[in-house]
Amino acid sequence: MNLLFAWRYFKSKKSTNAINIIAWISVLAIVVGTASLIVLLSVFNGFEDLVKSLYASFYTDIKISPKRGKTLILTHAQLQKIKSVSGVKDYSLVAEEKALIQNGDLQTIVYMKGVDDRYEKVTEVASHVKRGSFKTGTADAPLAVLGIGIENALQVESDKAILPLTVYLPKKGVPVSEGSVKSIGNTDPLQSLSTDNVHTSGAFIIQQDFDNKYIITNLDFLKRMLNLQADEYGAAEIILNNSNDDDKVKQQLKLLLGENYVVQTRYEQNKSLYSIMQVEKWVIYAILSLILVVAAFTMIGALTMLVLEKQKDIQLLKAIGSDNKRIQSIFLNEGILLAGIGGILGVLLAVLICWLQVKYKLIALQGGTFVIDHYPVKISAIDILLVLCTVMIVALIASWFPARKAALQPIELKT
Secondary structure, eight states, rough: OOHHHHHHHHSOOSSSSHHHHHHHHHHHHHHHHHHHHHHHHHHHHHHHHHHHHHHHHSSSSSEEEESSSSEEEEEHHHHHHHHHHEHHHHEEEEEEEEEEEEEEEEEEEEEEEEEEEEEEHHOOOGGGGGEEOOOOOOOOSEEEEEEEHHHHTOOOTTTTTOOOEEEEEETTTTTOOOOOOGTTHHHHHHEEEEEEEEEEEEEEESSSSTTTTTTEHHHHHHHHHHTTTEEEEEEEEEESSGGGGGHHHHHHHHHHTTTTTTEEEHHHHHHEEEEHHHHHHHHHHHHHHHHHHHHHHHHHHHHHHHHHHEEEEHHHHHHOOOOOHHHHHHHHHHHHHHHHHHHHHHHHHHHHHHHHHHHOOOOOOOSSOOSBBBBBEEEEHHHHHHHHHHHHHHHHHHHHHHHHHHOOOOOOOOE
């Protein structure tokens, strides 16, 4: 009944045309606010999915690393038990160390990652090679796949280079620091480093954090350079049959391996990244919600003028027995009606904009250095529900003041 009164008030002709104009302006403000929130949250979702997919190309579903130090021992029997755990599809053994890479007079500090033959089965790094091929060679004839940023820093074309790069790695127990770059010609630093040459086979492009940091090479070569034992590795990286089972498999592996090993899911390997993305999304939501606050002021104005317009109706309703609660409910429903119309139109507009962006890539990313050439968007039903709930809450708060004013009007009987 109250909603019916609100609907009749909304569509009825007003004595002053300005009341209709202000009402539609408030609806338009809600449309713009709702659409803006959903579109920007969808763009953020698109970037979030893109970043996660790029990180998922380098990080595996589960990683086993040492609890202390840089290396761990994994025997053949332990590896067989890991492979037999329910949900484990395959694993790869890796080792990683900071190194100095030199090409003539050019040199830079990198992270050199040694991988075995299974590495291509557990990650998608090989699919991101943009120059040359993903080949790591052997222990005696190693090959290196460079991140594109490292390739640029060393001014080398990975698939065409004739001369090898010189690799300096710390001997076991002697860490290398960035200060070693400046003193590489001194005698003492060289005595603490293992030196060898490595040819390049290709270059990969994934994400700046990896492109400017990593060189991937043969595991046995890196173990020889670091003087590691036969069963000594840096980590074991695991791919699952179903990535959604990561927590379940993690618990099984922890029970299997004991307390001297750290077992991490993909989320835990990048916990700070995922946490920051979630915080950023909530901050964006909070800031953009201010648009709806602005819309609330126009709604207050529209409803206040409607209360003045309908003073005679209010008097009549009270005279025939309506209490203050019913009068207040009528005008609260009027605010909800305005917000509902604006919210639904805003959702439809946002869906249309996102669909056009996905299909026709209307808005391009500037610079030409990104892995995609347009803004990615991903509409989430949860985001739409959240925005609509926010619209309704703001509408209720904005409607309460004029609705309360209407309810408190005294009955005036005239003769």
